[in-house]
Amino acid sequence: MINSLSNLKVCILCGGKGERLQPLTKNLPKPLIKINKKEILSHIVDHLKSNGLKNFLISTGFKHDLINKFFQKKYSNLNIKIIKTGVNKDIIERVKSILKFVSGDLLICYGDTLTNINIRKLYNFHQRKKFPATISCYQLKTQFGILDINKKNLITSFKEKPNLGIWYNIGYILLSNKTLKKLNKFNKFQNFLEHLAKNKLAGSFRHKGLHITVNTVKELDEAKKTLAKFEKKRI
Numbered sequence: 001m002i003n004s005l006s007n008l009k010v011c012i013l014c015g016g017k018g019e020r021l022q023p024l025t026k027n028l029p030k031p032l033i034k035i036n037k038k039e040i041l042s043h044i045v046d047h048l049k050s051n052g053l054k055n056f057l058i059s060t061g062f063k064h065d066l067i068n069k070f071f072q073k074k075y076s077n078l079n080i081k082i083i084k085t086g087v088n089k090d091i092i093e094r095v096k097s098i099l100k101f102v103s104g105d106l107l108i109c110y111g112d113t114l115t116n117i118n119i120r121k122l123y124n125f126h127q128r129k130k131f132p133a134t135i136s137c138y139q140l141k142t143q144f145g146i147l148d149i150n151k152k153n154l155i156t157s158f159k160e161k162p163n164l165g166i167w168y169n170i171g172y173i174l175l176s177n178k179t180l181k182k183l184n185k186f187n188k189f190q191n192f193l194e195h196l197a198k199n200k201l202a203g204s205f206r207h208k209g210l211h212i213t214v215n216t217v218k219e220l221d222e223a224k225k226t227l228a229k230f231e232k233k234r235i
Contacts, residue, residue: 005052005123009102012044013171014111015061015085015094020216029063031111032070033214035223036231040214041067043114045075051119056080057101059094061087091189099180106180110171114212114227117172122205131203132179133196136172138211140164167204169193170211 018030025033031041045056056078060067064084071080085097095108105126107119117136126134141163148157179201186192196202210230212223 005120006054008053008105008107008123009055009057010048010053010107010109011057011059011095011098011102012041012109012111013059013091013094014041014067015059015087015089016111017062017087018112018215021214021220024217024220027063029060029067030214032063032066033220035114035212035214035220036227039070040112040114041070042074044109044111045078047114047116048109048119049078053107053119054079057098058082059085059098061085061089061094090187092183092186092192095180095189096183099183102177102180104177106175106177108171108173108175110213112214113171114210114214114223115170115172115207116210116230117205117207119172122172123174125205126174126203129203131174131201132176133202134174134205135193135202136170136205136207137167138170138207140166140168167206170207170213172205172207 012031014029014031016030018025018033021030021033031044032039034040035043048056058067058071058080060082061084064082068082071082081101083098083101085094107123115136122134122136142161144161146159146162147155150156179196183192186195193202210226212226214220214223
């Protein structure tokens, strides 16, 4: 039987400094940077809310006070617990810090990633397949024309901005409660994910809709255009 999404807890990771977005992040945490007049964090929370999620754990670090004030002002009516997990911490330490508030499965989201992923389909997939972990992924697409070249330097094919057949992690990671208990064996989240993959403990949920990750000022500018186009299509 598929459990209700209303009982699923979600951890949004909001602790990083966002140094590649400076000077915008000198005095403001990256999740509070605005994309088209709306904070990245607002985009994320509103999407999760619209998918039926009601229990939020916010893992903070850099500029904790600003994120705390943001939630008090904008989402005071939601069931949200904000946990200050320190600056310069690996993701795994931030997740470990919130485990005492989790008794079932946990959904982990990055605080700089926008997507229209269907959470219900993701959760149903995770439970139906009975994966210890399910990692949402997106197909890598190059912004360049790709050439196939033979040994004589003759171009044998040309593809303009193709999908590369490579899938990458976009967050929205579902972990069973049993799997969460294994976190204490690791010091880095990367090593934890590598362990899951190596031991065939993780499934992939392939997302093909909207996906935006903001790491640099250039990506922020591109995000504004991409989101505007997406919202225009929805109207």
